[in-house]
Amino acid sequence: MKKTIHIYHTNDLHSHFENWPRIAHFIKERRRLHDEAGEYSFAFDIGDHVDRAHPLTEGTLGTYNIDLLNESQFHAVAIGNNEGITMPREALNRLYEHASFPVVCANLFEKNGETRPDWLVPHTFFQAGDTTIAVTSATAQYTAFYELLDWCVTLPVDELKKQIAMLKKRADIVIVLSHLGMYDDEKLAEETEADVILGGHTHHVFHEGKMVNGTLLAAAGKYGYFAGHVELDLDVESGRVVAKRARVFETNRSLKPPQDEQEQQERIEERGRQALSVPVVHLDKPIESHWFDPSPLPQMLTEALTDWCQADCSFLNAGVVLGHLPAGNVTKYDLHKLLPHPINPCLIELTGAELSEVLRQTRDEKWPHLQVKGLGFRGSVMGRFVYDRIKMNGPHFLINGEAIELKKTYKLATLDMFTYGHYFVELHRARSKRYFMPEFLRDLMEWKLLQQ
Structure with a gap:
């Protein structure tokens, strides 16, 4: 005889609330059916549910x-980098403070690296009849950013290995809520005896799961485009898992909308x-922004x-810069629509030679129409580069009106996303970087408007 445990999971919603009414309705209806059938079901979120965009x-x-998450009665949640370093x-x-579920993360600590905040646990337990289920979790290791916010984040795979080894002695099933990404999940499956790894962070989808070394990997993409479902079949007599499906x-396409779906979506937008x-400031005339031509708003921001x-x-x-500012009262809502990105300022020290090379690269004709995704960017295309205190005279560059000196050290301010290695190697490799968080x-932009 066997029994089935059902696990529903979401990850990387990034506050795409337009998809949440269907997901919440789906989980509620599924739970009702499982309850009627005498089956156990659980729901977990794997992080980045929050997005300040x-x-x-x-x-x-x-x-x-x-x-x-409270209303949908989730059993436990993980912390993603959007919860951890954009707040x-x-x-x-x-x-x-008012969560009705445990928040699980094994590798986030107070600044001292020893104690955890009182709202966080490294693992938690659930019962499905006489079957004990242990849940642990870890989040991506953005060390420099966590340190700026007085947190300490440790090596996630190492912490999870310790948790899993300990929990295998105390539970029948060990589930990992991993906000680490697909490759770390596969590594973890190869090196541990976790039963299930529910993944996120890299926005990957496993349509039917993936088995690695006996561990079932499951992941549901991003933005609420999918909801995940894992089934674990147990032999009642031995208590062992005999089958895993995802x-x-x-x-x-697959989830029925609740009757009031449109009303829910409209309420969310209005509440936002x-x-x-x-109100932030009153403008006597509008300030415009253009992606491909000179305009005042991007220049002000620079x-x-x-x-x-x-x-x-x-x-x-x-x-x-995703739009214009109208004449009249400008509110925080207007500024948020204009600049929804969770992007931080960054100050980088470069030699004149390094700075010259970066500036030379910004003149490449590929940039303005390049489509950009991720790294905090919530727009669509790169747009033209905008400069402050930088002048270009043919192949030569002037900083504050003076010719750039190749061996001199300069302080360049730019966006943190340009330091992640995808765009400018010199910015990625720079030894001195200060992120403002x-x-x-x-x-x-609000600070600049108030100054004026």
């Missing part, structure tokens, strides 16, 4: 996301607008970047 997440600093420290400490349901309706970081010069891409670009 949505006005309602920004306006509530993520607590609305937690309300949604100010005090906001993360308050985020889960699948995903495509939200727009209201939450950020705080100048703000120089001043905020106390840099010698700065540059950014016009594509980060938790300030986002919209905070700098």
